[in-house]
Amino acid sequence: MTIKIMFGPDNQFPPVIKTPLPPKTEQQLTPAPEKPGIGRARKTNSSSMDKERDKDKDRDKDRDRIAEILAELESYIGLVIVKRLIRDLQAFVEIQKRRTQEKLIAEPLVLHMIFKGNPGTGKTTVARLVGRLFKEMGVLQKGHIIECERADLVGEYIGHTAQKTRDQIKKALGGVLFIDEAYSLARGGEKDFGKEAIDALVKSMEDNKDNLVLILAGYSQEMDWFLQTNPGLRSRFPIHIDFPDYTLNELLAIGKLMFKTRQYELTQEAEDALRFHLHSLLSSHRYAGNARLVRNLVEKTIRKQAVRLFQKPSSSREELIRILPEDINLENL
Numbered sequence: 545m546t547i548k549i550m551f552g553p554d555n556q557f558p559p560v561i562k563t564p565l566p567p568k569t570e571q572q573l574t575p576a577p578e579k580p581g582i583g584r585a586r587k588t589n590s591s592s593m594d595k596e597r598d599k600d601k602d603r604d605k606d607r608d609r610i611a612e613i614l615a616e617l618e619s620y621i622g623l624v625i626v627k628r629l630i631r632d633l634q635a636f637v638e639i640q641k642r643r644t645q646e647k648l649i650a651e652p653l654v655l656h657m658i659f660k661g662n663p664g665t666g667k668t669t670v671a672r673l674v675g676r677l678f679k680e681m682g683v684l685q686k687g688h689i690i691e692c693e694r695a696d697l698v699g700e701y702i703g704h705t706a707q708k709t710r711d712q713i714k715k716a717l718g719g720v721l722f723i724d725e726a727y728s729l730a731r732g733g734e735k736d737f738g739k740e741a742i743d744a745l746v747k748s749m750e751d752n753k754d755n756l757v758l759i760l761a762g763y764s765q766e767m768d769w770f771l772q773t774n775p776g777l778r779s780r781f782p783i784h785i786d787f788p789d790y791t792l793n794e795l796l797a798i799g800k801l802m803f804k805t806r807q808y809e810l811t812q813e814a815e816d817a818l819r820f821h822l823h824s825l826l827s828s829h830r831y832a833g834n835a836r837l838v839r840n841l842v843e844k845t846i847r848k849q850a851v852r853l854f855q856k857p858s859s860s861r862e863e864l865i866r867i868l869p870e871d872i873n874l875e876n877l
């Protein structure tokens with residue numbers, strides 16, 4: 545390891561040591577302050593080897609948590625391309641970090657994203673996961689997500705909008721600012737306050753580039769139009785992810801998973817009925833490939849089963865778990 549020693553201009557002061565020192569020398573130069581207290585004994589006595597081992601353990605824990613989050617991503621139904629993109633992104637970020645550690649040139653980590661897709665295709669779900677992933681990877685400090693839409697950003701008089709937008713950004717610092725139906729910010733044209741919100745967002749992106757990930761979400765066509773009308777914005781969002789509508793089989797699998805995680809089971813007849821209803825939903829509903837509709841259906845079905853069981857004074861464990869075809873509830877989806 546090379547150590548760069550810089551002398552002050554008048555040579556009177558001791559040299560300033562710039563590059564990292566081997567752990568031992570570092571310890572001799574700056575002894576760790578002795579802090580009294582429970583549980584500190586081992587730490588203050590620990591040698592540099594112990595420290596290295598602790599660091600390795602921390603790294604292992606981080607890796608475990610990242611693996612857990614990626615396993616959760618895999619557990620989502622469908623979303624094949626989305627999953628691959630997130631995995632690629634994780635590899636990219638990790639390698640840029642390793643390159644930085646080796647003092648190699650690294651690509652700038654600009655991680656702002658555009659999520660395109662219909663409602664209920666998993667955009668918010670994936671955004672939450674991305675926040676957590678980036679936190680574990682050390683890209684974001686907190687990894688939380690602040691969800692907002694036009695009304696949370698745009699005010700009613702001059703100056704109000706910039707303030708409102710800044711407030712949301714402040715809440716999101718260290719995490720993800722997720723703007724749903726972001727295209728609506730450009731709807732009113734030049735004179736609309738939406739433009740002020742976009743300008744405030746762009747400025748904040750620059751000011752907080754190391755500690756904020758912005759995700760703009762919305763219908764595919766509208767988002768394309770939005771980015772076309774704002775070329776300055778487009779260049780700031782290098783990652784675009786498409787969320788396709790779910791197929792019938794995927795919707796069915798999502799429904800079954802939702803029942804299972806809530807400790808319910810469909811009888812074979814109930815599963816057939818669910819498939820039949822989802823099929824008719826697909827041909828009748830505007831945004832049919834939509835997991836939110838399935839979630840509503842699952843929740844309504846659970847309530848209907850409860851009403852059915854409540855008519856008897858007691859129920860067996862099996863009865864409490866089992867969903868029958870007549871429980872499947874499609875009202876007001």
Ligand SMILES: Nc1ncnc2c1ncn2[C@@H]1O[C@H](COP(=O)(O)OP(=O)(O)O)[C@@H](O)[C@H]1O
Nearest residue numbers: 620621663664665666667668669798835836839
């Ligand atoms: N691939 C999936 N697997 C399992 N559940 C999903 C999946 N996609 C979406 N969901 C569920 O569907 C609901 C709506 O998803 P959400 O992420 O809010 O969609 P969007 O933000 O695109 O409108 C949520 O309850 C979510 O948990």
Ligand SMILES: [Mg+2]
Nearest residue numbers: 664667668724
């Ligand atoms: Mg959403």
